Amino acid sequence: MEPINRSENSWFLLLSVIIMAVAVWHVPNFISHVRANSVSTSNLPHHAIATRFNSADRKMDHSSSAAAEMRSDFLQLLRSRRTAEDPGCESVIRLKRIQFITNYCLLQNLSQSSKHSTKIQQNCAVPLSVESAQPVKDPLFQETPTPTYSEAMESCPKKEIPNFKELLQEENFYLTTEAGEQGRLPVLLLKLKEDTPERRPAVVFLHSTHKNKEWLRPLLEAYASRNYIAIAIDSRYHGERAKNLTTYQDALVSSWKHGDTMPFIFDTVWDLIKLADHLVERPDIDPSRIGITGESLGGMHTWLGAAAETRYSVVAPVIGVQGFRWAIEHDMWQARVDSLKRLFEEARVDLGKSAIDKEVVEKVWDRIAPGLASRFDAPYTVPAIALRPLLILNGEKDPRCPLSGLELPESRARKEYEEANSAENFKLVAEPGIGHQMTPLMVKQASEWFDQHLKP
Numbered sequence: 001m002e003p004i005n006r007s008e009n010s011w012f013l014l015l016s017v018i019i020m021a022v023a024v025w026h027v028p029n030f031i032s033h034v035r036a037n038s039v040s041t042s043n044l045p046h047h048a049i050a051t052r053f054n055s056a057d058r059k060m061d062h063s064s065s066a067a068a069e070m071r072s073d074f075l076q077l078l079r080s081r082r083t084a085e086d087p088g089c090e091s092v093i094r095l096k097r098i099q100f101i102t103n104y105c106l107l108q109n110l111s112q113s114s115k116h117s118t119k120i121q122q123n124c125a126v127p128l129s130v131e132s133a134q135p136v137k138d139p140l141f142q143e144t145p146t147p148t149y150s151e152a153m154e155s156c157p158k159k160e161i162p163n164f165k166e167l168l169q170e171e172n173f174y175l176t177t178e179a180g181e182q183g184r185l186p187v188l189l190l191k192l193k194e195d196t197p198e199r200r201p202a203v204v205f206l207h208s209t210h211k212n213k214e215w216l217r218p219l220l221e222a223y224a225s226r227n228y229i230a231i232a233i234d235s236r237y238h239g240e241r242a243k244n245l246t247t248y249q250d251a252l253v254s255s256w257k258h259g260d261t262m263p264f265i266f267d268t269v270w271d272l273i274k275l276a277d278h279l280v281e282r283p284d285i286d287p288s289r290i291g292i293t294g295e296s297l298g299g300m301h302t303w304l305g306a307a308a309e310t311r312y313s314v315v316a317p318v319i320g321v322q323g324f325r326w327a328i329e330h331d332m333w334q335a336r337v338d339s340l341k342r343l344f345e346e347a348r349v350d351l352g353k354s355a356i357d358k359e360v361v362e363k364v365w366d367r368i369a370p371g372l373a374s375r376f377d378a379p380y381t382v383p384a385i386a387l388r389p390l391l392i393l394n395g396e397k398d399p400r401c402p403l404s405g406l407e408l409p410e411s412r413a414r415k416e417y418e419e420a421n422s423a424e425n426f427k428l429v430a431e432p433g434i435g436h437q438m439t440p441l442m443v444k445q446a447s448e449w450f451d452q453h454l455k456p
């Protein structure tokens, strides 16, 4: 009995050594793989981020070093308020599995293994996982009555295609953009069935306040008919990321009270960076031809998302671009504040004021979206989109995006484009007599902009 046991033991030992060798060989590769796939998540050294952004800049545009610096600062700010690392992080689980085998074979004890895992976990970013989802039948609108029809979206140019409905393919999925409930980004994608494996241009559409990705379906279908891959997301605290009619407003107030999230614009910008990580990996999308557009809040997401993420290569914000600092300095912040009344009322009470004034406005932006009225405001972030084709569509009489507030960002951006002989890649159109409203003309102009630059 004994000799057999001994030989079994040596086989066992040999096997252990092989497994350990394989594990040791793979663990560092695996970790660097996780890092490579989630560069923009927290706990990465700053230089790693800078490297990535520099290389993206070299590849995707010729933006100035000021723009690269702004992006790096912006990314650091975004990283500073991500949800704490998820202990269920996939890489830790996989690492534990490898370690379990290793430890089991080498008869090491588990306390050592868990110590090692804790160390690894600090470097462990949430991997960009894709989870399939069901179509949303009855999407949540945080406004009453529920909107039913948009003349502007219905007017979007389309191609007449027989059997369009049969040819239309729909994907619903979630992307993991960080730990926690809000770190699950719901995505809706529409495209035409294609026989050729050719990569196509994509356009990301961003909805306005209190609406959702399903609201954008008329636009998605129109672009899909024109051979784009059309993508919409629910922004933070909207659509599937909302529980009830007050979720978004509750989140804004909570951010004011606790300063731990950035529900106004910035958290969704983070999601847009992670969405770009996914889109460039898809076999059906041409990674050099990804456009981005959106209305109102979606226009702000478009502008700041494109400023932060150079992989959005053609940009068309609609009634979103505005000067937050300019509005404070020129006493023109009232219409913007009215659109977020509960938040500013809470802040007014907390600050012991009898009326909302510019100090309240300034303090709210500082707290819930730090830098929005300073280093990430339009004069810095609009020029940072250069030299990518940028079409800003606004209403001439929009009180939430006063036109005079765009003079400085416009002139700075224009200079960037002109100096690089690409003046034609920058356009600001203020539709005469129009307030805070997306019009059929804006939808048409955005469509033509994408057709011209993304060539579907």
Ligand SMILES: *[C@@H]1O[C@H](CO)[C@@H](O)[C@H](O)[C@H]1NC(C)=O
Residues within 6 Å of the ligand: 108, 109, 110, 111, 112
């Ligand atoms: C397990 O590891 C700890 C610390 O590394 C050590 O003190 C302990 O003696 C080990 N136990 C066994 C049974 O090997």
Ligand SMILES: *[C@@H]1O[C@H](CO)[C@@H](O)[C@H](O)[C@H]1NC(C)=O
Residues within 6 Å of the ligand: 243, 244, 245, 246, 247, 250
């Ligand atoms: C919405 O949900 C939140 C959190 O669950 C809750 O605190 C709030 O009272 C709800 N609001 C309404 C109008 O039901």
